[in-house]
Amino acid sequence: MRDRELVTSETACPQCGALLAVPHQVDTFACTHCRSSLRRGTGLRVHRLFERPRITREAAAGFLRGWFASPAGPNDLEKEAISEVDGLHYVHFLRLRRTGADVVVPLAPLPTPEVLDLGGVPAQLDGEPPAEGEEAGARVIAIDEDLLKEELRRAAADPEVDDVLVERRAYYPVRYSYRGDRYTAVVEAGSGRVLAERRPARREVLGERGVAAGALLLLFAEAVVVPGLAARVVVIVVTAAGLYPMLRWAVARHG
Numbered sequence: 001m002r003d004r005e006l007v008t009s010e011t012a013c014p015q016c017g018a019l020l021a022v023p024h025q026v027d028t029f030a031c032t033h034c035r036s037s038l039r040r041g042t043g044l045r046v047h048r049l050f051e052r053p054r055i056t057r058e059a060a061a062g063f064l065r066g067w068f069a070s071p072a073g074p075n076d077l078e079k080e081a082i083s084e085v086d087g088l089h090y091v092h093f094l095r096l097r098r099t100g101a102d103v104v105v106p107l108a109p110l111p112t113p114e115v116l117d118l119g120g121v122p123a124q125l126d127g128e129p130p131a132e133g134e135e136a137g138a139r140v141i142a143i144d145e146d147l148l149k150e151e152l153r154r155a156a157a158d159p160e161v162d163d164v165l166v167e168r169r170a171y172y173p174v175r176y177s178y179r180g181d182r183y184t185a186v187v188e189a190g191s192g193r194v195l196a197e198r199r200p201a202r203r204e205v206l207g208e209r210g211v212a213a214g215a216l217l218l219l220f221a222e223a224v225v226v227p228g229l230a231a232r233v234v235v236i237v238v239t240a241a242g243l244y245p246m247l248r249w250a251v252a253r254h255g
């Protein structure tokens, strides 16, 4: 974050939560919404911060392909998934800096659950509002002003809140389908990180678990079926020795 002095600041009216620009060189002023009288320096200071996207839509599609190819998903995900990366979107979060931990609240209903996770991903934010035309073609999810007022009124009444930020975050929404199922994700526009609530399960995991379970069952069955203690031990050791490379392979693959 930039130096505090460079950041645009406003005050939240403690009575109604409305955001007000503090006039210079006055000690008291009236809230433009509820008319209550406010003293300069009281009320919650609110800073607005803006994220400048650092990756293009094409780069976002590249990060998505990399994510498809990662070992956490099925092997053929990259080949089989039919995906669409949408244009740049902006969304707003309210960040309450409280003693202990930040509280992050979305300031509008969110189109997909992943967008909420965006609020928890650190980003480089700028106090300078975007210039005219800078966001041309992007979709801005507007702040729900009633929700903002309500959250600010609540924050003003909370003595643990030190600082309040309205953060504008940038992302690319993703929709894709894989083997008949449909999924959503977002690519964070700062670092290209892919966020997803749900993704196709890695199918090999089931296979490897099957191998491990089968091996244990085989050892157990031998212990029961093979007569004579010595013979049993020999058979189990031989089987285990044969299975060991396979088990090791399964464990290594499994992580």
Ligand SMILES: [Zn+2]
Residues within 6 Å of the ligand: 013, 014, 015, 016, 017, 018, 031, 032, 033, 034, 035, 036
């Ligand atoms: Zn007010």
